[in-house]
Amino acid sequence: MILCVPMEIKRIIEKQLVQHILKQNPPILILYGPRRVGKTTLTEIIVSQLKFRTKMVYGDDPDVQRELAGIGLTGIQQYVAQYDLVVFDEAQYIPNIGGILKLIADHVKGKKILVTGSSSLDIAKTVLEPLTGRKKVWYLYPIADEEVRDTTIQIPETTLSSYLRFGMYPVVLTTFGEEEKGAYLRQLLEDYVYKDALRIVGERNREPVRRLLIALAYQVGQEVSYTELSRTVGLDYKTVMKYLDILEECFVLLRLPAFSRNMRTELRKSRKIYFVDVGIRNALVDYFVPFDKRNDRGSLWENWVIMERTKHDHYAQRSVKRYFWRTHDQKEVDLIEEEAGQLTAVEIKWNRTSQTVGQHTFCTQYPGSNALFIDRESYRGKED
Structure with a gap:
């Protein structure tokens, strides 16, 4: 038997998701992430906060899959008519989920829609293209260290x-x-x-x-x-x-x-x-x-x-591109981050050392780049 602490670690994006649903622009919110990282739990917390008339649709339920298979516009209108918020949880299991969401976006006004899924490939094939401009995508990862440090509950x-x-x-x-x-x-x-x-x-x-x-x-x-x-x-x-x-x-x-x-x-x-x-x-x-x-x-x-x-x-809704860097003569940097044109050469080492040859070479070849060293003592980084 696995003994666990009863807990709810507050997720960083909880407040942002609530605010997005309240604004309803764009009308469909998609939350991706691996299985068992807490998407359903987070969704249920959000639903309890909003106090909307909510329909929870669990896509991994075979009964739900049969009920929604082949459903048309009239059926969809009746399906969501009594609700302010409709949640499609694990939506990748629902046949033609893309078509269903497109019908709601095109023909059923005033509804707030939250969609969760553990495979962005499944949903992307049927959802993202038809909903261009009408959806916002978030990712929920396994717990972030900063979420653990911000919690007041005891973690083993x-x-x-x-x-x-x-x-x-x-x-x-x-x-x-x-x-x-x-x-x-x-x-x-x-x-x-x-x-x-x-x-x-x-x-x-x-x-x-x-x-x-x-x-x-x-x-x-x-x-x-x-x-x-x-x-x-x-x-x-x-x-x-x-x-x-x-x-x-x-x-x-x-x-x-x-x-x-x-x-x-x-x-x-x-x-x-x-x-x-x-x-x-x-x-x-x-x-x-x-x-x-x-x-x-x-x-x-x-x-x-x-x-x-x-x-x-x-x-934090920051657009950061990540790479690694190496030359043919074996000079390398573990991680290169690019944000708004600014480059940062990041070395990640368990034990602290001085600035590496790779960092020095990169910053010489790309003047104006930052150098960051992350070790176990201060893993958020420290400017060199």
């Missing part, structure tokens, strides 16, 4: 070493016991992570998807050659690319391209691949040993910091 373990071993899923953070945390992550991997991807590529492809994820788990923080990856997992190049696209759209992976402004000395085609949650990465290789005994501390730290910065910037 808030050390960085625990975060880097078990990740940031809500149940993991509130679970007592290392064995219990590991068991939950293994089950999450089987029940949800594989499930979302396999629903798209087919159950028969479980083993190739598993091999691909395990191979990537061993290459966190390293440059990944898609050609070598295809040889390693026994898949052709196009299939590897297809699976990577799906895993990214299902919020399992995050890919960083190489930064290059066409300088002949820079790599341009390489990619680095990270996991949206390091706990899932560690579950893939079944490796939860104490942090001081690990040989992958640096790569896990790099992965975790990049995801924490990604969460922070998204919730």
